[in-house]
Amino acid sequence: MKRLIMLSAVALLATSWMVTPAMAHGHESLGDVAKGHKIFQEGIGDDVPACAGCHGTDGMGADDMGTPRLAYQVETYIRKQLEDFASKKRMDNTMYQMNDIAGALTEEQRRDVAAYVHSLRTPFLGSDLDQLREDGEDVGTVYKGKLIVNYGIPDNGVPACKSCHAYNGRSAGNMFPAIGGQRYVYLKHELEAFRAGNTTPSSEDDASRDNDPMAIMRHVAAKLTDEDIKDAAAYLTVAKDATPGNPAAPKR
Ligand code: HEC
Ligand code: HEC
Numbered sequence: 478m479k480r481l482i483m484l485s486a487v488a489l490l491a492t493s494w495m496v497t498p499a500m501a502h503g504h505e506s507l508g509d510v511a512k513g514h515k516i517f518q519e520g521i522g523d524d525v526p527a528c529a530g531c532h533g534t535d536g537m538g539a540d541d542m543g544t545p546r547l548a549y550q551v552e553t554y555i556r557k558q559l560e561d562f563a564s565k566k567r568m569d570n571t572m573y574q575m576n577d578i579a580g581a582l583t584e585e586q587r588r589d590v591a592a593y594v595h596s597l598r599t600p601f602l603g604s605d606l607d608q609l610r611e612d613g614e615d616v617g618t619v620y621k622g623k624l625i626v627n628y629g630i631p632d633n634g635v636p637a638c639k640s641c642h643a644y645n646g647r648s649a650g651n652m653f654p655a656i657g658g659q660r661y662v663y664l665k666h667e668l669e670a671f672r673a674g675n676t677t678p679s680s681e682d683d684a685s686r687d688n689d690p691m692a693i694m695r696h697v698a699a700k701l702t703d704e705d706i707k708d709a710a711a712y713l714t715v716a717k718d719a720t721p722g723n724p725a726a727p728k729r
Contacts, residue, residue, distance in 0.1 A: 507552055508585070513593025516586055524581040528590065531572065536597045538660040540604050540614075543571040545663040548597035551729055553651040555591040558688075563587070567688035571666060595729075603715035604661035614662065615707060622712025625705060635700045638709065641693070647718035648729050652690070655729065657716035664710035671698035672706070 518534065520527040528547075532538055536548035547555065561567035562579035569575035579587065610616045626646060629637040638656065643649040646657030656664065670686035671694045689695060701709070718726040 507556070508588030508590070508592030510589070510592045510596050512586070513589035513591070516582070516590045517593050521581070521586070525578055526574075528578075528594075531574075535599050536594050537599065537601060538663060540609060540660055540662040543662050543666055544660070546601060546659050547594040548599055548601065549655070549729065550594060551648050551651060551654050552591050552595040554648075554654040555594055556587055559587040559591065560584075561688040567686060568683060570670065570684050570686075571663075601658045603658055606661065606711060606715065609661060616661065617704065617707025617709070617711035619708075619711045619715065621704075622708035622710065623716075625709045626712055626716065630700070630705065633700050635705070636697060638697075638713075644720065645716035645718055646713050647716075647726055655718070656713050657718055659713060661710050661714040664713055665706055668698050668701060668706040668710065671695050672701060674698075 516525065517528045517532075517536070520530075529536075531542055531544045532547050533544075536546065538544045538546040558567065559579045559582065562569060562575045563582070565576055582590070606616050606619070625635065626638045629635045629640075638646055641649065641653050642656050643653065646655060646659075648655035648657075667686060670684060671689065673683075674685035674687035674689075674692075674695045687695060698706075
């Protein structure tokens with residue numbers, strides 16, 4: 478019995494030791510917003526193009542280029558993605574440029590630019606689904622997507638997106654990015670990429686994404702049909718981050 482208690486004390490110690498550095502991220506002052514602003518809007522010499530050229534001067538992304546909204550995204554998540562692009566753990570399979578761009582930034586510059594995009598609080602109304610439909614994009618059904626986000630698809634083993642990404646996909650903690658208010662085209666593309674992901678490392682011509690910790694998103698996306706993906710993306714892009722009656726969303 479004594480031995481058991483000792484063992485669990487050791488286990489407890491080990492977990493707290495493992496958890497602390499990750500938790501501390503949220504409280505660290507991470508990057509220099511002013512320096513990040515300059516990188517984002519102007520780029521760096523010939524090596525790094527201005528992020529604004531593809532992600533928009535307001536950081537809101539663009540459906541015609543398939544680029545994501547970066548504005549107000551979770552800072553540690555942005556940093557992780559830039560690190561993963563730099564190390565080729567995640568491959569950009571939309572415009573094939575993020576790996577070179579992230580690789581040309583120093584670790585400090587990645588922190589600075591992450592701090593800057595996180596500081597952009599412009600309200601976002603979501604992709605214009607009617608316009609996308611007119612442009613020939615295959616757009617899903619908002620109310621069906623709402624059910625998936627809130628309840629999952631229990632019959633097919635799909636968990637509620639909300640259980641990790643929080644209310645309307647507004648993000649939770651350092652690990653779970655905001656997916657509500659994200660661009661439709663980008664959401665759809667990422668869900669397809671996670672679904673195509675397997676557990677072997679990415680390759681340059683691979684249309685998959687497999688940099689999610691413990692294959693969490695690959696397991697979720699594996700159970701989604703084409704229709705489910707379009708429906709979830711349609712709801713998420715227009716999903717508001719505050720509850721009705723309480724216009725203030727919690728701080729990310
Ligand atoms: C040539 C266009 C282009 C430029 C310039 C560009 N990006 Fe991107 N970026 C993209 C595309 C396309 C994606 C989506 C990649 C994918 O499909 O995986 C992306 C994805 C990202 C992501 C992942 C976001 C997420 O939600 O996971 C981050 C972070 C990012 N870019 C940051 C930057 C920063 C910082 C810069 C400037 C230093 C920059 N990008 C410059 C096109 C661009
Ligand atoms: C068990 C937890 C969990 C559940 C449930 C979950 N996700 Fe995720 N999701 C994650 C994590 C963790 C990441 C970040 C992956 C990374 O760090 O690269 C993520 C990333 C994503 C991304 C990429 C965001 C970006 O900016 O590139 C999308 C899109 C997404 N999830 C959609 C969904 C949808 C839709 C559902 C519901 C059908 C869902 N997720 C359910 C954990 C979860």
